[in-house]
Amino acid sequence: MIDTKNLTQLGTQVETPQSPEAAVLETVPFSRGDGPPAIVRFTCPEFTSLCPVTGQPDFAHIVIDYAPDSALVESKSLKLFMTSFRNHGAFHEDCTVMIGRRIVAATKPLWLRIGGYWYPRGGIPIDVFWQTGAPPEGAWLPETGVAPYRGRG
Amino acid sequence: MIDTKNLTQLGTQVETPQSPEAAVLETVPFSRGDGPPAIVRFTCPEFTSLCPVTGQPDFAHIVIDYAPDSALVESKSLKLFMTSFRNHGAFHEDCTVMIGRRIVAATKPLWLRIGGYWYPRGGIPIDVFWQTGAPPEGAWLPETGVAPYRGRG
Amino acid sequence: MIDTKNLTQLGTQVETPQSPEAAVLETVPFSRGDGPPAIVRFTCPEFTSLCPVTGQPDFAHIVIDYAPDSALVESKSLKLFMTSFRNHGAFHEDCTVMIGRRIVAATKPLWLRIGGYWYPRGGIPIDVFWQTGAPPEGAWLPETGVAPYRGRG
Amino acid sequence: MIDTKNLTQLGTQVETPQSPEAAVLETVPFSRGDGPPAIVRFTCPEFTSLCPVTGQPDFAHIVIDYAPDSALVESKSLKLFMTSFRNHGAFHEDCTVMIGRRIVAATKPLWLRIGGYWYPRGGIPIDVFWQTGAPPEGAWLPETGVAPYRGRG
Amino acid sequence: MIDTKNLTQLGTQVETPQSPEAAVLETVPFSRGDGPPAIVRFTCPEFTSLCPVTGQPDFAHIVIDYAPDSALVESKSLKLFMTSFRNHGAFHEDCTVMIGRRIVAATKPLWLRIGGYWYPRGGIPIDVFWQTGAPPEGAWLPETGVAPYRGRG
Amino acid sequence: MIDTKNLTQLGTQVETPQSPEAAVLETVPFSRGDGPPAIVRFTCPEFTSLCPVTGQPDFAHIVIDYAPDSALVESKSLKLFMTSFRNHGAFHEDCTVMIGRRIVAATKPLWLRIGGYWYPRGGIPIDVFWQTGAPPEGAWLPETGVAPYRGRG
Amino acid sequence: MIDTKNLTQLGTQVETPQSPEAAVLETVPFSRGDGPPAIVRFTCPEFTSLCPVTGQPDFAHIVIDYAPDSALVESKSLKLFMTSFRNHGAFHEDCTVMIGRRIVAATKPLWLRIGGYWYPRGGIPIDVFWQTGAPPEGAWLPETGVAPYRGRG
Amino acid sequence: MIDTKNLTQLGTQVETPQSPEAAVLETVPFSRGDGPPAIVRFTCPEFTSLCPVTGQPDFAHIVIDYAPDSALVESKSLKLFMTSFRNHGAFHEDCTVMIGRRIVAATKPLWLRIGGYWYPRGGIPIDVFWQTGAPPEGAWLPETGVAPYRGRG
Amino acid sequence: MIDTKNLTQLGTQVETPQSPEAAVLETVPFSRGDGPPAIVRFTCPEFTSLCPVTGQPDFAHIVIDYAPDSALVESKSLKLFMTSFRNHGAFHEDCTVMIGRRIVAATKPLWLRIGGYWYPRGGIPIDVFWQTGAPPEGAWLPETGVAPYRGRG
Amino acid sequence: MIDTKNLTQLGTQVETPQSPEAAVLETVPFSRGDGPPAIVRFTCPEFTSLCPVTGQPDFAHIVIDYAPDSALVESKSLKLFMTSFRNHGAFHEDCTVMIGRRIVAATKPLWLRIGGYWYPRGGIPIDVFWQTGAPPEGAWLPETGVAPYRGRG
Numbered sequence A, B, C, D, E, F, G, H, I, J: 001m002i003d004t005k006n007l008t009q010l011g012t013q014v015e016t017p018q019s020p021e022a023a024v025l026e027t028v029p030f031s032r033g034d035g036p037p038a039i040v041r042f043t044c045p046e047f048t049s050l051c052p053v054t055g056q057p058d059f060a061h062i063v064i065d066y067a068p069d070s071a072l073v074e075s076k077s078l079k080l081f082m083t084s085f086r087n088h089g090a091f092h093e094d095c096t097v098m099i100g101r102r103i104v105a106a107t108k109p110l111w112l113r114i115g116g117y118w119y120p121r122g123g124i125p126i127d128v129f130w131q132t133g134a135p136p137e138g139a140w141l142p143e144t145g146v147a148p149y150r151g152r153g
């Protein structure tokens, strides 16, 4: 049985954390068994942060793949963590990588990658792709298949 | 046989006109015969003009449907006309309608409509749809089927 | 049983006709029974003709819908007829409508429409849509659903 | 409760009927209640028959919409009926309409339409669309949305 | 301000109702103001019930459009209602219409329609489309755009 | 020439308004000329507000079509207005209609419609479609073509 | 000829097993011949289980690829096994891997992988990808091509 | 010039073979020249066989890639061979591999692979992928890109 | 500056060559600089030739990728070359490879590949993929992404 | 904190540079931390230049991927740089590679690649793919997924 007694957010009405610093990524134990690691993918099409220069909202579609070792991200805490960027200002590149590093710090996975597909500014969208290293040997890791930006027509 | 002796641009190396005013839309005679009018569609994914306020380039995908009466737009002159907006400044709404009115003036069609699908500015694309009236009775007029804008994801 | 004894092309090795004039559209009897007319659609993605001015090849994707009365187009003769435009020069608008009129003449249908989706020249494709009148009352006539031209991206 | 005691095929191991004539379309009672009729759609991508001239197999994707009055088509009997065309020879137009008429005869619906989307022969696929009359007033009848044939590329 | 004091399920941990009869569709007051009615669409891709004959699970993708008058469906109660069919046996046609009628009974809308897109059995999926009458005059009601079933390839 | 001297936001660095009430929708004069009205479409895939009950973020893709009479929405003010919902709590139905009514109040168009496509909650997304009346006679108003929600697979 | 005499479920009316433990995965002998192993893919878009914490239904689209050695999964027993999760509570990660391990235990394949594409909860869908090791050398294993989740718009 | 004098089926009216055993796969000589082998792909969306247990029809979409050495499959004989399975009973896995092995026997290619995408039974489609070994070094072998099965919605 | 003085076709009105033998592939000098070679892709959806046995037209969609060394294909001469197959008879496999070899002979590239996607005959389209060797190390060579043939539905 | 004091274009109203030579690509410092490099993708569907021979406009959809070392491209300067090609004449191959080399010169990245998808001329679009070397080890670099050109139908 899964040990959930340390969780403070799951099954409780909790406030949205006001900043990424205030958000707590919680975990549940994972027993990965024999063979190559499993890959777990979170797709987050509801993400918004602020431009660090102008303070105007930015939007992104975020995809996270990781290979958990002994801890899974508890998904409600992940949702609250993602929500906590709502009033946070950062450049696209820094923001994307920071999300990845926070999940690494919380779960100490065998491997993690993150893709941030940001909405266009000045007619040009920016995508940021980062991973902690080459994917684990023998694991199955499909492409994300996110559609390319195409403008109009 | 089609009378093309009045055409000054087709089959000749001509300069790109420097403004819509300088461009000449030429026509060829059309015999529409019995029955409902034919509909002719031009799809122009290569269109650019300038923002009238900032002078920065704007881009659009333009679709034109018309029901010729006794004159067809000569297609090379149409291409040159569309190209002539390259250094022309206008708002999206005005620019789209102006293109439609110019073709009306040149060909006196039974009917015309134009759709301008402009690339996003400030995260919001603008589409402009204009026609000279209800489509002619009994004519076949398929939807344009231009894909909606979807941002990312 | 269907009377096919008048057919001269079906089931026989015949030469490709050298011009639309040389092609013969043959028919088979059709008994349309009670109720609204049936609609029959031919989709012809393999069509090529010549530019009447330069002699260079043009290509089109052609869709024909018709409501047969007492005669069906025999499909092998249709294929040969479409092939006969290979060395024929005509403008897109004239060529499309001519195909439609020839089938009307051969089968005397209750109604017919034709769409010609021509490949781009000068960056601008031309579509031509023509029909003999409003579609017959009570018949089912789905949209053709041909994808719009979109350039690149 | 639905009266199924007259059904001879449902819930029984039955042989595939060897011809459409041998197939029996069975029905179950339907109580359509107040308001506009319901529309029921069957999509049959597994259909094959024979060419009446050459005996070679033909394939089609068939879509049937009908507005049942007091009888529904029992779906296992429909499947067996569709299968019974496997060794039946008919032209596309006749075959499509015949399927529609058989279901009309069996269920006496308020209305029925059928679309046959046949695989290409000689590079040209044929679609056949037939219905018993204009769709019933006030009923909801979405388009079938079957993708158009496009050849290659 | 919206009066939610009568709601017994929203914001409370409630058990999944064991049958449609046990489920309670709750409503919240709606002030529809001037002009044509608004249309509200629920898309429910997570739906399962049982075959009334064999007891085996059936799956469907359900889309509901309605024009609320003075009451909105409270969405958590809708979710619980849809979930309550998990152990309920019914034919596709009856089940789809029953869901529609229950929402009509609970909210007394100006109008409602429901589409049930059932997963294939015997190679043939069944769709059921039902509405309470012609859509309200002047309202905007887009097509559902649900993709047609296509088998393989 | 277009009179822009009354505009207080365009071409100026302005703060994001903190609420819809604080946002000011500005307009520019529009001369609509002869014939049917033009239709202008804004597509806003970057929209977020708050749940009025739990305070958690909601996301939507919003499409607005209107027929301007003598005033166009100034697009920068529209963007700021849409952004002003970031800290605003409202139900999906009310929020969607409110945006539409605000633009009506600001521009007094001949007609307007708005579609709000909200991200799923509890596995069920909600769409809200509202318009001020039947679309203007003789105007061209394409479908929005927004893809239906499909869950997974 | 294939030896099916040990099969207890195929060709028999059997009850849906009430739990994964109660379900029996049966096999049929397979002779894989020379050369690299064949890959067999099952696509299961009809899958539902329960949340282990709240008891609410979860839904998933499951894809299984395996390289059989001397035993194939008998497909009716596979269907019954998948159905047996209907009242089973498990986290997405555990449930997905458990299905894979059960098929491994039953068929002792050369290799197996499983992908679970779960419907979104809290706006974030979870995918789980697991395999027993690197795919067998020389086998052909296409991507699953499951579409990515995209929210709305 | 290509030697076709041994061909007994091409250019002749031949009967459909009644079984795979009765079908003859004929070949034409191929000169593959310098460099890596060419890859030839046949796509066969019109395929049907019988269930070996129930005798009911099965349908599949079949894709064959091979690297010819000194013999090409003559395509009319391939078509007749595929047609010969119409009254043949076999399991999906065996049938798919058998087709591949027959083409190997007839043409002795450098390499061959075959994918069988079978229509769903019991809600679960089965795909079978088999090849004779790793693809030849230096050859170009694109993915087949066959769309995954998705059920409904 | 690019040396174009040897070109005899570019910028001149030239006749369509009557055979591939009569066509001249011209080149312009290319300076490929440091690093891995560039890849240049030509997509030719307008291609037609003749069946060498029956003389009937064949159609194909052709994609050519090459890594130029010191010479680029002059694109007008390429177009004329492709057009020259209009009256040329050849089997699909031979025709595709021949086009590739002619471009190799004319430009002596570091590497070249060609894909011919031929329209279906007898219900089965044929694709031919050929390349001169493994792609150059360190070059970027995306998949062509040509959609697979799918028949109907 | 990011040092932006050297930036001369960001946050300032600047003129569009009249040529690529006049455009200045500015950078901001980047700290790439441990592990494999991040990949940053710019998608530029709004690009136009001139044909060096005829002076007529060319259009392209450009995708740039790079692995920044210690400097990021400042995105407003990138936009101005791309805009500066509006009156610049160059062949597709040279133009594409030149853009890539300029970004390399400005940011000294670990690696860069560029894809230029040019609109068709003479019915044949040209794509140009160039990179500075093999992608960095351990980095995540998804395919661009740009749709292939398909002509009509």
Ligand SMILES: [Ca+2]
Pocket: A051, A121, J075
């Ligand atoms: Ca920015």
Ligand SMILES: [Ca+2]
Pocket: B051, B121, F075
């Ligand atoms: Ca603007």
Ligand SMILES: [Ca+2]
Pocket: B075, C051, C121
């Ligand atoms: Ca022309």
Ligand SMILES: [Ca+2]
Pocket: none
């Ligand atoms: Ca419509």
Ligand SMILES: [Ca+2]
Pocket: A150, A151, A152, A153, B045, C150, C151, C152, C153, J045
């Ligand atoms: Ca474009």
Ligand SMILES: [Ca+2]
Pocket: C075, D051, D092, D121
């Ligand atoms: Ca036929």
Ligand SMILES: [Ca+2]
Pocket: D075, E051, E121
């Ligand atoms: Ca059933």
Ligand SMILES: [Ca+2]
Pocket: D045, E150, E151, E152, E153, H045, I150, I151, I152, I153
């Ligand atoms: Ca199919």
Ligand SMILES: [Ca+2]
Pocket: E075, F051, F092, F121
């Ligand atoms: Ca809500």
Ligand SMILES: [Ca+2]
Pocket: E045, F150, F151, F152, F153, G045, H150, H151, H152, H153
């Ligand atoms: Ca689904």
Ligand SMILES: [Ca+2]
Pocket: A075, G051, G121
């Ligand atoms: Ca969960």
Ligand SMILES: [Ca+2]
Pocket: A045, B150, B151, B152, B153, F045, G150, G151, G152, G153
């Ligand atoms: Ca989105």
Ligand SMILES: [Ca+2]
Pocket: G075, H051, H121
């Ligand atoms: Ca089976």
Ligand SMILES: [Ca+2]
Pocket: H075, I051, I121
């Ligand atoms: Ca052939």
Ligand SMILES: [Ca+2]
Pocket: I075, J051, J121
């Ligand atoms: Ca050029």
Ligand SMILES: [Ca+2]
Pocket: C045, D150, D151, D152, D153, I045, J150, J151, J152, J153
């Ligand atoms: Ca095509």
